[in-house]
Each structure stands twice: as C-alpha cells, then as structure tokens.
Amino acid sequence: MQMNSDASIITVYAAYQKNDSIRMVSSSGGIFTLFAQQIIQKGGVVYGVAMSEDCYSSCYCRVTTEDKLSLLRGSKYFQASTGDTYKKVKRDLEYKIPVLFSGTGCQINGLKKYLGKEYENLFCVDVICHGVPSPALWREYAKYREKENGGKLTNINFRCKDDSWVDFGMKETHINSKQLYISKDKDPFMMMFLRNYCLRPSCYTCAARTVRHSDVTLADFWGIGEIAPEMDDGKGTSLVLIRTKKGQKFFNNLKNNIEWREVTYEDGVRRNTSEYKSPLRPPQRDLFFSDMKALSFHEMEQKYASSRARPFKRKVKSVIKKIVKILSIGGV
Numbered sequence: 001m002q003m004n005s006d007a008s009i010i011t012v013y014a015a016y017q018k019n020d021s022i023r024m025v026s027s028s029g030g031i032f033t034l035f036a037q038q039i040i041q042k043g044g045v046v047y048g049v050a051m052s053e054d055c056y057s058s059c060y061c062r063v064t065t066e067d068k069l070s071l072l073r074g075s076k077y078f079q080a081s082t083g084d085t086y087k088k089v090k091r092d093l094e095y096k097i098p099v100l101f102s103g104t105g106c107q108i109n110g111l112k113k114y115l116g117k118e119y120e121n122l123f124c125v126d127v128i129c130h131g132v133p134s135p136a137l138w139r140e141y142a143k144y145r146e147k148e149n150g151g152k153l154t155n156i157n158f159r160c161k162d163d164s165w166v167d168f169g170m171k172e173t174h175i176n177s178k179q180l181y182i183s184k185d186k187d188p189f190m191m192m193f194l195r196n197y198c199l200r201p202s203c204y205t206c207a208a209r210t211v212r213h214s215d216v217t218l219a220d221f222w223g224i225g226e227i228a229p230e231m232d233d234g235k236g237t238s239l240v241l242i243r244t245k246k247g248q249k250f251f252n253n254l255k256n257n258i259e260w261r262e263v264t265y266e267d268g269v270r271r272n273t274s275e276y277k278s279p280l281r282p283p284q285r286d287l288f289f290s291d292m293k294a295l296s297f298h299e300m301e302q303k304y305a306s307s308r309a310r311p312f313k314r315k316v317k318s319v320i321k322k323i324v325k326i327l328s329i330g331g332v
Contacts, residue, residue, distance in 0.1 A: 044098025105208030
C-alpha cells in the first residue's frame, strides 16, 4: 500500500449508494449524503457549501435536518466563503454535538489548525480537488449567462450527468423555467477552470495534497470500468480513501446501503492524479487575471476558452516525444 506523506491510507474503495434518486443528483456515487445522514441521525450537524439564492456566490452553511442536505450536495466549482464557520464548528464541538465538516483539503487543514486539538465528535470529509477557481470569474459568468438567456438564474448544477457521468456538463435553470445544458468540453467557465487559468495561486503548489487531516477523502472513481467493471453502470461511482480509524468506522456503518469493492491505492488514483499532484500553472495565468478587470466575459471566452487557446503546448510536445520514442523501439 502506498504511503501518504502524513499517514498511511488504511483502505480504498469503489462505492456507490443504492438509492438511485440520490445518486443521480450527486456528483459521483452519493457517498457524502450517507455520511451526512449518519451524523444527523445521531443528533449532529453537517457543514458544507451551498449556492447563494442569486447563484452568484457560495458559502458554508450549517445543516441539521436530512431534507436540507440537498443544499450541500454536488460540486461547486469556485471558492466558497467560510465566514465565521470555524467558530461555529468549535462551539458545536464544545457542546458535544457530532459534527461532519466537508470541504477541500486546505479548508479542513485550516479548520484543524484553528481548533488546535482533536475532537472525537468531529468527522472530516474532503474531496480530491483539481484547484479552486475565482469567485469573481464565476460571478461574471453567471451574469453573462443571464444576459444571454434573458432570465435570472435560479439554479446551477455543475455536474449534471443526465446524459453521462463521465461526459458531464453544466445545467442551468432560469426564472422563466428555461433549462440549458452545456457540456464541460464546451462551457467556457469549465474550460477556463480545467485549463488552470483561474485557480488560486496556492493551488499550483498545494500543501494539502501532501498533508491531509481528513478522516475520509471522496472523489470520482475515474477509470472504474478498467479496475472494477461490475461497479460501472454509468450513474457515478465514488472513490473512497479511508485515512483514519474513525473514517473506517463511519464507512463500515454504510455497507448495508451501498455497493462497494476494495481496491488498491494505486488503482484508485491511477486516473485521478489530483490526489497527489498539483495542477500546472499556465504561463498566461497572470495575464488572465489582468484581462478579467478589463475585458467582458464574452471577450474572455474568445481569448481563453476557444479551441485555439491551449495553455499546455509543452505538455503536448512531451506526449508527442514519448510516442515517437515508443515507435522508434518498435512499440505500438
């Protein structure tokens, strides 16, 4: 078993919950919801990220009932405001209330540093994070979409998988009930995100990839069809990395409500390198943020989200060199 820099991975699973209605509105296999339900049924609270009513921002909120978990479900691909959340978490912990805190690795590391000590009633779940996009860019994008479609945004699904879990897209709902779906390969905001233009400076040298303080890490199990094809039905499968004994105990409590297979760490992260590797910083990254202040979103789209705007020429050249080398020694 491969070692993490701060602790060993106890176990790794491919998993998804048996309730398809919850699973289909979750980013991958719906495992977060089951963890959250477990905490609430113990009289606890869940902290996670919810979209604002105007769809222009996101922030942490405190959930105490299962019907409100829908607010926290699904990915939000830009930085969320934490406000005084850490203070609220500490207060709940001091009152002996079970707490589930979910977020990125850096947010959990920040919480643990703020608390200054371990709490038995705190359960932390992080996600494998590609990087955190700019909330200012998202706000400009949301306003741009409203102008383009003549109606206020009322809901955003960053990971709509109605057509496909692998080839997911952005689904937006407007006040006039108009719904639009854009593939991740065509949506300009997602393209800027996946091309690494709009990430925080710290994301390019992310310390949370080497020192994690979560009990469990969740992610999409990309490549599940190759590793455990019986777990791949196209509806979404979670990669579950258990990092502590507490995390293992919580996961064991789910086993009657999920389909699961244990896998090796290497198989689990083979197609999810963000577990251990930071994104490359594009040479144009600083120019991108200067342009944000001067250009309209449409102009930004033309410059950074067109088929011509590819920041990783060096990476492409490296791949070509490898192919040439393979061919030169008779490989295919």
